[in-house]
Amino acid sequence: MPTPPSCLPAVRALGRWLPALLLLGPVATGRAAQDPLDSLRRALGTYQQRAVAEKLFLHLDRPFYLSGETMWYKVYAVSRPQAFSAVAYVEVLDQANRPVLQAKVPVRQATGHGSFQLPASLASGVYTVRAYTSWMQNFDPAYYFQRQVTVATPRTAADGPATTGPDSVAYDVQFFPEGGQLVQGLRSTVGFKVTSGAGTGVGAQGRLLNQAGTTVASFQTLRYGMGSFSFTPEPGATYTAVVALPGGRVLRRGLPRVYAQGYVLGLEDDDAKPLTLTVRSTSARPETMYLLSHSRQQVALAAQAQLINGQATFLLDRTQLPEGVSRLTVFNAEQKPVAERLFFRVPRQQLVISARPDKPQYAPREPVRLAVATAGAPALPAPGASLSVAVYRLDSLATGPTPDIGSYLWLASEVPGTVEHPEYYLTATGPEAAAATNNLLLTQGWSRFRWEDVRAPTPPAFPYPPELYGPIMRARLTQVGTTQPAPGLLTYLSVPSRIIRLQSGLSNAAGLVQFELPEVYGPGEVMVQTNPRQDSTCRIELLNPFSERYPAAPVPAFVPLAQYPADYTKRYFQQQVQRVFANPARGRYRLPPADSTAFYGKADETYLLDRYTRFKVLEEVMREYVPGVLVRRRKDGFHFMVVDRINQTTFTEDPMVLLDGVPVFNLNKLMALDPLKIQKLEVITSRYFHGPALYSGLVSFTTYKGDLEGFPLDPRVLVQQYEGLQGQREFYAPRYDTPEARRSRLPDLRNLLYWNPSVTATGSGAQQLEFYTGDQAGRYLVVVQGLSATGLPGSTSFTFEVKQPL
Secondary structure, three states: OOOOOOOOOEEEEOOEEEEOOOOOOOOOOOHHHHOHHHHHHHHHHHHHHHOOOEEEEEEEOOOEEEOOOEEEEEEEEEEOOOOOOOEEEEEEEOOOOOEEEEEEEEOEOOEEEEEEEOOOOOOOEEEEEEEEOOHHHHOOHHHOEEEEEEEEOOOHHHHOOOOOOOOOOOOEEEEEEHHHOEEOOOOEEEEEEEEOOOOOEOOOEEEEEEOOOOEEEEEEOOEOOEEEEEEOOOOOOOEEEEEEOHHHOEEEEEOOOEEOOOEEEEEEOOOOOOEEEEEEEOOOOOEEEEEEEEEOOEEEEEEEEEEEOOEEEEEEOHHHOOOEEEEEEEEOOOOOEEEEEEEEEOOOOOOEEEEEEOOOEEOOOOEEEEEEEEEEOOOEEOOOOEEEEEEEEEOOOOOOOOOOHHHHHHOHHHOOOOOOOOHHHHHOOOHHHHHHHHHHHHHOOOOOOOHHHHOOOOOOOOOOOOOOOOOEEEEEEEOOOOOOEOOOOEEEEEOOOOOOOEEEEEOOOOOEEEEEOOOOEOEEEEEEEEOOOOOOOOEEEEOOOOOOOOOOOOOOOOOOOOOOHHHHHHHHHHHHHHHHOOOOOOOOEEOOOOOOOOOOOOOOEEEEHHHOOOOOOHHHHHHHHOOOEEEEEEOOEEEEEEEEOOOOEEOOOOOEEEEOOEEOOOHHHHHOOOHHHEEEEEEEEEEEEEOOEEEEEEEEEEEOOOOHHHOOOOOOOEEEEEEOEOOEEOOOOOOOOOHHHHOOOOOOOOOEEEEEEEEEOOOOOOEEEEEEOOOOOEEEEEEEEEEOOOOOEEEEEEEEEEOOOO
């Protein structure tokens, strides 16, 4: 645990210590100066309107894969006031945080879905699947959705671990004073967490010793390596914790620094009494303390209390706090934050999903009929809910947990790091569950922002814009030979195609320019250039749209289940059989219908050159068939002049000339192109505004293939491979609805029986889903996740049996 950088009081934020006496800007005047609570409430509300919090959840089809298999997933997006990003970035990372697979997934109406074909060469290991939006890159990467999955190769059991991870016995112990600090003479509660090198909680017990070696407190973990204890720090004392770990190992760790002055918090949660938050201070001077409770972009409660004889008490009605995690921040009389605490109210509102099969046991190749329905609280129909369903076989390898969307959105996404078994805190009851929840909030509490940003006179800059309609590509323009930005340059981005797409943008003071590509799917090329008549020396660099920041969270090492070597072999055999007998069309990407209209809409003049006598020289084509474009020769070569039909005149400036959507500024090269390669010519006979650009008419040539037909581009044009939005694969599952199909000798050894990311609850009754079992007997798990139209999450799961007939 880092030591606070100064002797000033501190609050814990983003898992670190921050000085509490923050510079919050000049003191407010007028009404805000007379009402500090209103000033704080307004400042936080204004900030959170700008810093909208987005969350993503991924429903993965299963927790265990073989290399070469397909990973299916569905994206659920949640934000306040509403989901607005139209693109989710999904990655599979190895243990060194190197991306092995990446995709841009379109998000429509807060959901999207996609898949990854895991390479057959992928090494065995524990991989991290993470998802985020461009907007989320403005904040800590710990907010990204993350889930760990296991991938094995065929020889995993025989060869042993293929990768190495953190030392599983490299234990760590961290201590977290309640409210943020230890102050001498003030009794404090301290949360602690004991973890292995893999980041999982470890049971332990220990003693707290002062500098004389005297035991002042004893402690032990309760659940998942977490616990708490209380003691009163003495003036001038230092404290060391002696922790006894499994296997007889002992760790000695120092406690965080003890301050001579400051504030401490104490939260008492007794269902029979109001929620009590007590503030204690070393100062005997009377002072007004302020409390602000905020959750999910909204201020829920504001109160003030007098600090008398070093103590102030806030009595809170817990029913006024929203469900889920609330942040209780205490400010002193100068409106400076001095302590913070988290509180969790178990959510009662949820999307209730009921799913039941028509019977508990099936024979091979028999239809399974699921009835899926949704309801809200209290038991009202929840129409419009979007659901996803996965059905896979349970065996010795598929033993990993299945995270549910409710526990993630309500809890796991609100605290840093990995929350082990977050569903426990939403479902367990009783004193032990309450104590375990309190320990979690003590040890994994954070703030989503810094209060100095909230109170700053100028709003913070967010470099990553929200992608409202599609992916945004950013480029940096720098002066040749230096890293100095090149501002104010008109820049063009094009995607060569028969569908004419062109984007234009003006580089800002930092040399950055951005383009929106809402309808580009799959792999291809993009071309970025400036007008060489304006600038011919700048350097263009496309920026990586994927995040290059990673939270400091350990990934467990992959340890193959050596006691089950036959299971690895069996799974590999099943995979190979399925691959050999797979439908040839299986796994192909399907792209949505594309709008073939050019970015400029319907042209004023269109010429399909096959309808005319074909000339061998483009100059003759232009002079004979295109009266709206005048061809002129000057000292530097060819020029076009477009006839302005509206004003009955001719533009004196060159028009924008395109070849398959790519700007061409050297008409001498274009006029040397074989006109037999050109299918269509379109002309805009008026001025055309295109973003920051203004064209004196527009002339667009389209080739038969839409690939420039070997046209020699200017060497200054940046040509780069680009992966657009991911298309959709259709999940293939055989049907045995005819006697011939049931008698087929083709083996069906599928491990994943069913995947459907597009189930929609109508509210008018249960949805009927149908799929067929394969040839493998065993127990199968059905997992249903969903999100209502109002943002309520829900999930359910159950199992059924497949048995061979006697």
